[in-house]
Amino acid sequence: MNKKLIKIGLWALLGIAGCESAPAMMDMLPATLCKADQPAATMCQPFVGTLSSCKCSVDDYAPRFNGSKNDTWPSCVSDGNAFVLFGTSTPGASARTLAFDSMGTKLWKNPAIPSAAQMTAARDEYAIANGIGSRVARRQDIHYPEVPGSNKFACNDLTVAAQNPDRCAGPGKLKPIIDDAFTKGIAGMKPVVQSARIEAALLWFFYLSSQSEVWTSSFDNAADVDSAWGYLSGTERSKPIGLGLYFQQLDQETYDRAFDSVLAARCWRDLDKDLPSSCSLFYQRAASQVDKSFTRGMALILRDRIGKIPTLTGEAQEAALNFVNIIGLLMDRAARAVDPAKADQLKTSTQAATAAGVNVGQAQSLLDSLFACP
Numbered sequence: 001m002n003k004k005l006i007k008i009g010l011w012a013l014l015g016i017a018g019c020e021s022a023p024a025m026m027d028m029l030p031a032t033l034c035k036a037d038q039p040a041a042t043m044c045q046p047f048v049g050t051l052s053s054c055k056c057s058v059d060d061y062a063p064r065f066n067g068s069k070n071d072t073w074p075s076c077v078s079d080g081n082a083f084v085l086f087g088t089s090t091p092g093a094s095a096r097t098l099a100f101d102s103m104g105t106k107l108w109k110n111p112a113i114p115s116a117a118q119m120t121a122a123r124d125e126y127a128i129a130n131g132i133g134s135r136v137a138r139r140q141d142i143h144y145p146e147v148p149g150s151n152k153f154a155c156n157d158l159t160v161a162a163q164n165p166d167r168c169a170g171p172g173k174l175k176p177i178i179d180d181a182f183t184k185g186i187a188g189m190k191p192v193v194q195s196a197r198i199e200a201a202l203l204w205f206f207y208l209s210s211q212s213e214v215w216t217s218s219f220d221n222a223a224d225v226d227s228a229w230g231y232l233s234g235t236e237r238s239k240p241i242g243l244g245l246y247f248q249q250l251d252q253e254t255y256d257r258a259f260d261s262v263l264a265a266r267c268w269r270d271l272d273k274d275l276p277s278s279c280s281l282f283y284q285r286a287a288s289q290v291d292k293s294f295t296r297g298m299a300l301i302l303r304d305r306i307g308k309i310p311t312l313t314g315e316a317q318e319a320a321l322n323f324v325n326i327i328g329l330l331m332d333r334a335a336r337a338v339d340p341a342k343a344d345q346l347k348t349s350t351q352a353a354t355a356a357g358v359n360v361g362q363a364q365s366l367l368d369s370l371f372a373c374p
Contacts, residue, residue, distance in 0.1 A: 033271040034279035036072040043070040045260075047373070051253045054373035060289055061264035064256065068267075073282070076267040082236065083262065086269050087223030093209065093230025096132045097242035099125050100202055107185075107195035114195055119185040122198075126178070136178065136205050139170025142215045143291075143333060152219070169208060169330075177201040177326065196319035200326035206231050206243040207298050214265045214287050218277040225269045228290065229262045247297040250304055254296050257374040261289040295334050296374035302327045302350070303367045309355050317355050324350055324358070338370045346370070 036059075044056035045065035056062075062071045063081040077084045085091075103125050106118040114122075127133045138156045144167040147154040154160045155168035165172030178201050185194035209231040217224035233244030237259050240248050248255035265286040272279035302324065309320045328350020335343035349363035 033074050034281055035074070036281065037074045038072065039070050041070055042072065045071075047253060049253050050251065051373060059285055061260060061267055061286070063260060063263050063267075073264075073267060073285075074271060077270040078263040078267040081263070083226075083229045083266055085223075085226050086266065087226050091223070091226040091230040091234070092130060093213070093227035094234025096135065097206070097230060097232075097234050099128075099132055100206065100242050103202075104199065107191075108199040110195070114185065114191040116186050116188060116191075119182065119191060119194070123182045123186065126182075132202065132205070133175075133178075135209065136170045136175050136202075139174070139205055139208055140167055140212055140215075141169035141208050142212055144169075166333075170205065173330070174201045174205055190315055190318070192315045193319045193322050196323040197326060200323045203243060203246065203298070203301065204327065204330050207294055210243075210262065210294060211287065211290055214283075214290055217265070217269060218283055219275070222269055222273065222275050222277075225265050228265050232258060232262055232294075243297070246301055250297070250300040254293065254300060254374045257293040258290075258297055261286065261293045264289045293374040296371045298327065298331060299334075299367045299371035302331055303364050306349070306358060306360055306363050306367075309358055310360060321352070321355055321358070325352075335366075335370050342366050342370055 042058045043065070044058045044060060045062035046052075046056055047054040058070070058072050060071065061073045061078070062068055063078055065071070067081070068075070068079045103122040106122045107114050110118065125131065138153070140155050146152065147160055147164050147167055155164065155171060158171060161168035161171035178198055181194040181197040181201075185191040185198075210228040213224045213227040213231065217228070231243065233240040233242050235241055235244070237256070240255065240259075244255060244258065247258055268277075268279070268282040268286040271282055277283050305320055305323050305327070309317060309324065312320055328347070331350070332343060332347055335346055346363055346366045349358045349360075352358045
């Protein structure tokens with residue numbers, strides 16, 4: 001997709017009210033396909049590069065490997081290795097990814113110390129109607145149990161969010177960080193540090209968002225699957241922006257696996273057009289593929305920033321430490337799910353109060369062990 005065209009339509013896309021993606025016209029004529037394929041020669045997409053020792057699975061959707069003909073997914077719209085929109089228009093998530101990049105040029109990618117005017121301009125981009133801020137205020141972390149009751153969007157209530165900060169991660173954890181950082185940055189209180197805090201919280205928002213959109217696509221709006229792609233980058237595979245670009249710059253194979261995973265989600269929604277979804281087999285496969293690849297990508301981002309701490313000084317070093325503190329704490333659940341003992345070791349470094357308290361080599365080794373493969 002042409003990034004220039006996306007940018008021209010940025011504010012128009014953000015004007016889509018109320019939903020992540022424009023609802024699609026549901027085609028209920030074809031029967032739902034919910035059966036694993038059994039190709040004559042079952043093979044999976046081998047890992048390459050530094051991940052060549054990782055083991056692939058034939059249950060992972062592999063559009064880059066013989067057009068998915070050798071995995072156990074039936075033929076679908078994603079087999080051409082390009083994201084085909086389910087809905088009728090480009091999702092607002094794509095515009096939010098562009099807004100994130102625009103904010104970055106003013107703040108965390110700014111070679112100079114961000115001015116009060118730049119902090120204010122970035123805050124205005126963040127706070128625009130239906131922009132990033134509107135979604136941070138309701139974003140859920142689907143790794144945690146749902147809020148009790150029948151309302152799947154209970155996190156939109158600030159009182160509920162305050163009582164359930166793990167599930168209601170956007171309003172419960174991320175929004176307070178972002179709001180505080182903007183207030184302090186505009187006031188001139190260590191704007192480099194505040195920019196890093198905003199960057200970290202927003203990266204986590206985008207990480208949660210693709211997974212959350214796959215979830216809501218299963219019961220609320222099938223076209224939300226388009227937003228899973230939009231929050232990764234909202235572009236063609238070869239030209240990532242936003243979170244996707246972070247992944248690609250650190251490891252091409254991890255990025256490609258993440259892109260494969262949103263294509264898997266789109267494939268599921270091609271095979272299963274029912275609302276609510278009637279095929280848990282491919283939903284669970286797609287959701288798992290998104291989770292594993294995106295989590296590996298976030299681990300690489302954390303690993304990279306840990307490595308930068310000893311190379312920096314002054315406010316720049318403090319900014320890197322703040323970034324690590326935020327992402328490290330948010331990654332603790334995923335690390336603990338793999339190995340609680342290693343998670344405890346990692347936490348001593350990621351939650352260090354000073355740069356001297358970060359054991360760089362150990363922390364990076366632990367991340368490599370905990371999140372070895374996407």
